[in-house]
Amino acid sequence: METRYAYVARLLMEAIADGRYPVGSLLPNEHALADQFAVSRATVRAAMRELQNSGLISRRKSAGTRVEATAASPASGFSQNLESIEAVQQFGAETERHLEGVADIVADADLAASLDCQPGRRWLRVSFLRRIPDSPAALPICWTDVYLDADYGDLLRERVASHSGIYGTLLEAVSGRRIVEIRQRIRAVGVPPSCAAALQAEPGSHALAIRRQYFLSPYSMAEISLSIHPAERYSYQSVLKRQGDTRSKPSS
Missing domain, CATH: 3.40.1410.10 (Chorismate lyase-like)
Structure with missing residues (x-):
C-alpha cells in the first residue's frame, strides 16, 4: 500500500515534471498543501523531505520551498566504473x-x-x-x-x-x-x-x-x-x- 507521504510526494513530483511548478517557483506552504491533499502537516513535511533528498526542491527558513533547476532535467542514468x-x-x-x-x-x-x-x-x-x-x-x-x-x-x-x-x-x-x-x-x-x-x-x-x-x-x-x-x-x-x-x- 502506498503511504500518505509517498502519495503526496508523487503528486508533487508529477506537478513539477508537468511544469505546473516551474523551476524557480515556490511551492505552496505546508498548511496549504495539507489542505490540498487532506493530510496532516507532518505528512507534508515527510513528502518535502523526499523531494529535497531527490534534489527537486530546496527549503530555506523564511524563504519558502523553491523548485530547483535539477527538476527540469533529472539524471536519467547512473555513472559506473564498469x-x-x-x-x-x-x-x-x-x-x-x-x-x-x-x-x-x-x-x-x-x-x-x-x-x-x-x-x-x-x-x-x-x-x-x-x-x-x-x-x-x-x-x-x-x-x-x-x-x-x-x-x-x-x-x-x-x-x-x-x-x-x-x-x-x-x-x-x-x-x-x-x-x-x-x-x-x-x-x-x-x-x-x-x-x-x-x-x-x-x-x-x-x-x-x-x-x-x-x-x-x-x-x-x-x-x-x-x-x-x-x-x-x-x-x-x-x-x-x-x-x-x-x-x-x-x-x-
Whole structure:
C-alpha cells in the first residue's frame, strides 16, 4: 500500500515534471498543501523531505520551498566504473522485453540469500526475456526476474505490462521517491534449468548472472533484478584510466 507521504510526494513530483511548478517557483506552504491533499502537516513535511533528498526542491527558513533547476532535467542514468552492453541496452531501445509472468513472492531462505534480503520479505516478481526487435530467429539475450517492493505491488501490477522503460522509473513514479544508488554484482554461473528452455540454452551451460539492487531515497532497497546471460550472447567492456592522466584520446 502506498503511504500518505509517498502519495503526496508523487503528486508533487508529477506537478513539477508537468511544469505546473516551474523551476524557480515556490511551492505552496505546508498548511496549504495539507489542505490540498487532506493530510496532516507532518505528512507534508515527510513528502518535502523526499523531494529535497531527490534534489527537486530546496527549503530555506523564511524563504519558502523553491523548485530547483535539477527538476527540469533529472539524471536519467547512473555513472559506473564498469559498464556492460546489456546495461546500456536496458536504458535504450535496442532490445525489447517479452513478459513471461507476474507473481506475488515471499522470499524463502534460498531466494533471500540470492537477493541479499531478509527471509520472509514480500515482493512482486516480474519475469521476462529480452530480445532484439524485428529478429524473431535471434536467440533471447537474457532471462530476467525483477523483484519489486510489495508495498507498491497494487500500483505496480497495473502498469508493468504496458511499461516499456526500465522498472526503476516506474517505481520512482509510484513511490514519489528517487533512486539514489544501484549496486551491481556479476558472477559466472550455469544456466538454471528453470529458464534454460526459454533461453534455448543447455541447462548448466556457461552463463553470467547479473544482480542489480536499486535503492530509493533515503537508501532503502526497493527493487532487485536477477538476469541470466548465456555466455555467447553477452559482451562486457571496461575502460581503465590512470589517475591524473590528462592526455587526449588518440583519433581513430
